[in-house]
Amino acid sequence: MxxxxxxxxxxxxxxxxxxxxxxxxxxxxxxxxxxxxxxxxxxxxxxxxxxxxxxxxxxxxxxxxxxxxxxxxxxxxxxxxxxxxxxxxxxxxxxxxxxxxxxxxxxxxxxxxxxxxxxxxxxxxxxxxxxxGNDTIAVELGGVTRFVSRSTVTYAEAQGDYVRLHTLDGTSHLIRTPLGALADEWDGAGFVRIHRSTVINLAHVREVRMVSGRCSIVVPFGASPVELQVARRHVRAVRERIQDRAT
Structure with missing residues (x-):
C-alpha cells in the first residue's frame, strides 16, 4: 500500500x-x-x-x-x-x-x-x-456493474434525470443523478460547470478558445478532442478556475 x-x-x-x-x-x-x-x-x-x-x-x-x-x-x-x-x-x-x-x-x-x-x-x-473508494463511480449496463475512476472523466452532460460521463478512453457511462448535484459534489475534485447542461474536469482542459466573444473549452475524448461551449454567465468563473489551477 x-x-x-x-x-x-x-x-x-x-x-x-x-x-x-x-x-x-x-x-x-x-x-x-x-x-x-x-x-x-x-x-x-x-x-x-x-x-x-x-x-x-x-x-x-x-x-x-x-x-x-x-x-x-x-x-x-x-x-x-x-x-x-x-x-x-x-x-x-x-x-x-x-x-x-x-x-x-x-x-x-x-x-x-x-x-x-x-x-x-x-x-x-x-x-x-x-x-x-473516494474516486470510483459504479455504472451499470445490461446487468453488469463497472467501476469508473472519476479522474478519467473529462466532461459530464445532463440527459434528463441522468448524467452521461465521458472518459479519456472514449467511452460514455450513464448514471442516475441530477447534474446540479454532481457539480456540487465534484467541485472540490476539480470539476466546474460551464453550462447548465455541462460540467468539465479542469485537469483535462487542453485549450480555451475565445472567438467573436464566445468561449469554448477543448477536452479529450478518446482519439477525438471535443469542443464544448461555455455559457456567457460562466465564462469569468471558468477562466479564473483554470488560471488558479495553472499557478
Missing part, C-alpha cells in the same frame, strides 16, 4: 525516450514540492531503483520495450510500501487500465508544466486521489 508522503517528494522518472526523460526531470526539478529526481531509461533499471525503497512518486511511461509501465505498476502493488504512480504516454488507450492499478494520474505527451504540477498536487492531496 502507499505510504504517507513527506514534504519533499523523492521522484523517479521512467521513460525509454531520452528527450522526454530529460524534459520531465527538468520540469520536476522546478517544482518546489520535489526534493529529488532520479531517472531510468528502462523498466529493469527502474526496478533496481525502486527496490531501494527511497522513491515516493514515480512517473511511468506506459509503452517501453521489455518491462512496460503497466507491468511495473503491477509489481509495485506487491510492495509493502509502494510509491504513488503517474502514468505518462503519448496515447490514452490505456487510461482505464492505469486507473484500475490505482494510479494517481495519467499524463498525455507532450507534457505541459501546469498539467505536471497538477499531478504532483494530486499525489500530495492527503492520499485522497489514490484512495479508490
Amino acid at each position: 502507499s505510504q504517507d508522503l513527506p514534504m519533499g517528494l523523492r521522484a523517479l522518472v521512467v521513460d525509454d525516450e531520452k528527450p522526454v526523460l530529460d524534459e520531465l526531470v527538468w520540469l520536476l526539478g522546478r517544482d518546489e514540492r520535489i526534493a529529488s529526481v532520479r531517472a531510468a531509461q528502462s523498466g529493469t533499471e527502474a526496478l533496481r531503483v525502486l527496490e531501494g525503497g527511497d522513491v515516493d512518486l514515480v512517473f511511468l511511461d506506459v509503452a517501453m520495450p521489455g518491462l512496460n509501465g503497466l507491468e511495473i505498476a503491477k509489481l509495485l502493488a506487491r510492495f509493502t510500501h509502494s510509491p504513488r504512480i503517474v502514468f505518462v504516454t503519448a496515447h490514452d488507450a490505456h487510461a482505464v487500465d492505469a486507473f484500475e492499478l490505482n494510479a494517481v494520474d495519467y499524463l498525455l505527451k507532450p507534457i505541459r508544466e501546469e498539467r505536471l504540477r497538477e499531478s504532483v498536487r494530486r499525489a500530495t492531496a492527503d492520499g485522497t486521489t489514490s484512495q479508490p
